[in-house]
Amino acid sequence: MDDLYRELIIDRFQNPQxxxxxxxxxxxxxDDNPLCGDHIRIDLRVGDDDxxxxxxxxxxxxxxxxxxxDLVVESVIGKTLAEVKNYTKEDVLDLLGIELGPVRxxxxxxxxxxxxxxxxxLNVGEAGDDLxx
Amino acid sequence: xxxxxxxxxxDIAKIRxxxxxxxxxxxxxxxxxxxxxxATSQKPQQVLDAMDIYYQNTNxxxxxxxxxxxxxxxxxxxxxxxRIADFVNAAKSREIIxxxxxxxxxxxVAYSWGRKNLNEGDVVILTEMEHHSNLxxxxxxxxxxxxxxxxISVNETGELDLAAYKELLNLKPKLVSFVxxxxxxxxxxxxxxxxxxxxxxxxxxxxxxxxxxxxxxVDVQDLDADFYAxxxxxxxxxxxxxxxxxxxxxxxAMPPFLGGGDMIKRVELRSFVSNSLPHKFEAGTPAIAxxxxxxxxxxxxxxxxxxxxxxxEHELIEYAHDxxxxxxxxxxxxxxxxxxxxxxxFTFEGVHPHDVSxxxxxxxxxxxxxxxxxxxxxxxxxxNATARASFYIYSTExxxxxxxxGLYKVKEIFG
Ligand SMILES: Cc1ncc(COP(=O)(O)O)c(C=O)c1O
Numbered sequence: 001m002d003d004l005y006r007e008l009i010i011d012r013f014q015n016p017q018x019x020x021x022x023x024x025x026x027x028x029x030x031d032d033n034p035l036c037g038d039h040i041r042i043d044l045r046v047g048d049d050d051x052x053x054x055x056x057x058x059x060x061x062x063x064x065x066x067x068x069x070d071l072v073v074e075s076v077i078g079k080t081l082a083e084v085k086n087y088t089k090e091d092v093l094d095l096l097g098i099e100l101g102p103v104r105x106x107x108x109x110x111x112x113x114x115x116x117x118x119x120x121x122l123n124v125g126e127a128g129d130d131l132x133x
Numbered sequence: 134x135x136x137x138x139x140x141x142x143x144d145i146a147k148i149r150x151x152x153x154x155x156x157x158x159x160x161x162x163x164x165x166x167x168x169x170x171x172a173t174s175q176k177p178q179q180v181l182d183a184m185d186i187y188y189q190n191t192n193x194x195x196x197x198x199x200x201x202x203x204x205x206x207x208x209x210x211x212x213x214x215x216r217i218a219d220f221v222n223a224a225k226s227r228e229i230i231x232x233x234x235x236x237x238x239x240x241x242v243a244y245s246w247g248r249k250n251l252n253e254g255d256v257v258i259l260t261e262m263e264h265h266s267n268l269x270x271x272x273x274x275x276x277x278x279x280x281x282x283x284x285i286s287v288n289e290t291g292e293l294d295l296a297a298y299k300e301l302l303n304l305k306p307k308l309v310s311f312v313x314x315x316x317x318x319x320x321x322x323x324x325x326x327x328x329x330x331x332x333x334x335x336x337x338x339x340x341x342x343x344x345x346x347x348x349x350x351v352d353v354q355d356l357d358a359d360f361y362a363x364x365x366x367x368x369x370x371x372x373x374x375x376x377x378x379x380x381x382x383x384x385x386a387m388p389p390f391l392g393g394g395d396m397i398k399r400v401e402l403r404s405f406v407s408n409s410l411p412h413k414f415e416a417g418t419p420a421i422a423x424x425x426x427x428x429x430x431x432x433x434x435x436x437x438x439x440x441x442x443x444x445x446e447h448e449l450i451e452y453a454h455d456x457x458x459x460x461x462x463x464x465x466x467x468x469x470x471x472x473x474x475x476x477x478x479f480t481f482e483g484v485h486p487h488d489v490s491x492x493x494x495x496x497x498x499x500x501x502x503x504x505x506x507x508x509x510x511x512x513x514x515x516x517n518a519t520a521r522a523s524f525y526i527y528s529t530e531x532x533x534x535x536x537x538x539g540l541y542k543v544k545e546i547f548g
């Protein structure tokens with residue numbers, strides 16, 4: 001029908017490739033978007049030279065938040081923690097290939113916030129919007 | 134509900150013409166389909182004019198200054214209080230305290246009445262279907278004073294379990310505080326009975342009337358409510374103004390809430406004497422234009438008639454249930470239409486409410502998606518969020534048809 005619900009998003013929402021959990025893991029972080037109740041947890045395994053070797057997410061929420069999590073998790077595999085720290089909002093929007101209004105932007109960027117809070121080693125409640133600017 | 138069927142037919146086209154926002158077109162000239170009135174209602178021209186005229190002709194501070202403008206402003210402000218008192222059939226206009234909204238009204242009771250009367254070990258009864266505004270103030274106060282919170286449970290059809298309530302009353306609660314009409318499931322609770330039972334057990338009873346005052350006739354004396362809280366913005370009035378109704382004898386025994394100008398009779402450097410009701414609870418310059426707008430809003434509702442409004446919304450919710458239930462994958466959360474007001478919260482199998490709402494928005498249809506400030510109720514039934522369509526006097530069957538059509542589009546996109 002149009003860009004927002006392009007096939008990639010509906011497909012990743014309905015058939016996510018990285019949904020699950022990693023136990024044990026080296027990094028695990030979760031957070032919600034209180035506005036709509038979206039929730040995302042991301043687990044990472046980190047190998048030599050701080051390279052992310054495996055990643056998975058779990059959670060619930062709208063198609064944008066869940067598709068974004070699946071794509072973000074896919075993209076961090078093989079990256080170093082330092083590289084993930086440098087991820088920006090634009091990186092996520094590029095992955096999704098869409099433009100979003102302010103409310104849905106929060107949905108799309110929840111996974112970015114979670115993964116960055118994880119690699120920065122923040123505590124629950126410390127993940128602020130500065131991570132997704 | 135026989136009286137409901139006898140109500141006169143309303144001229145909906147004429148009513149709609151009063152609301153400027155409803156004339157707007159959005160997204161390539163589609164008419165706006167506003168189905169989010171439970172969040173806030175649209176405002177008729179009559180209310181906007183009343184506020185404009187006040188600012189253009191009068192505008193002065195009230196209860197002080199002996200000059201024409203100040204006297205006119207005071208008269209208009211107090212006149213609105215009287216009409217709002219009449220609207221809910223309060224015995225006296227001084228039982229109407231102006232606040233910012235329902236939330237502030239409930240906080241006023243918590244911090245003034247609650248701090249004075251609640252002690253460690255006391256019991257306060259709420260329900261599982263409360264809006265956050267009737268949960269969090271009590272949680273905050275309970276953390277401070279160590280009283281106990283108990284909750285009347287909600288069954289799968291979104292109704293309160295009155296048998297469970299009767300059990301809880303054996304705990305001899307000091308306060309029962311409950312929502313008259315749920316903003317999520319739409320249930321109209323049997324307020325009179327809940328209040329009577331609460332009183333028999335010796336409790337003071339507060340009613341959250343945020344959704345009932347706009348939609349059904351309310352008589353605080355007939356209900357015998359001790360406190361009744363509501364917001365202008367959900368009933369054709371402006372934002373920033375709400376009411377706490379309280380029985381005079383209870384308000385008189387309460388300490389003031391906020392301190393400052395207007396709420397005092399006398400001030401010395403180290404002490405003060407509180408003003409009489411209602412001013413004791415209205416510190417500082419109030420939202421004068423908004424009170425006047427609120428007065429115009431109750432005039433507007435009276436001109437249509439609350440019985441007629443309730444009857445009309447009843448028709449709409451019956452129709453909405455029929456149309457929504459026919460869409461495969463849609464499930465309406467709450468009781469059957471005969472037990473509720475004009476609110477339909479629903480889930481759509483395999484689609485998040487946010488996506489539902491976004492797809493509807495492209496056809497100009499405004500619904501709300503989320504937990505509607507009632508997270509515990511959603512969690513109890515393991516529902517992440519719902520989409521909510523809510524109606525008011527200006528809503529139409531055609532709008533509900535557009536909603537149903539929009540839901541078929543959602544189905545198409547998500548397969
Ligand atoms: C049942 C109920 N209670 C309380 C409130 C809070 O009203 P306000 O935001 O005007 O304080 C609302 C409004 O969303 C409501 O629906």
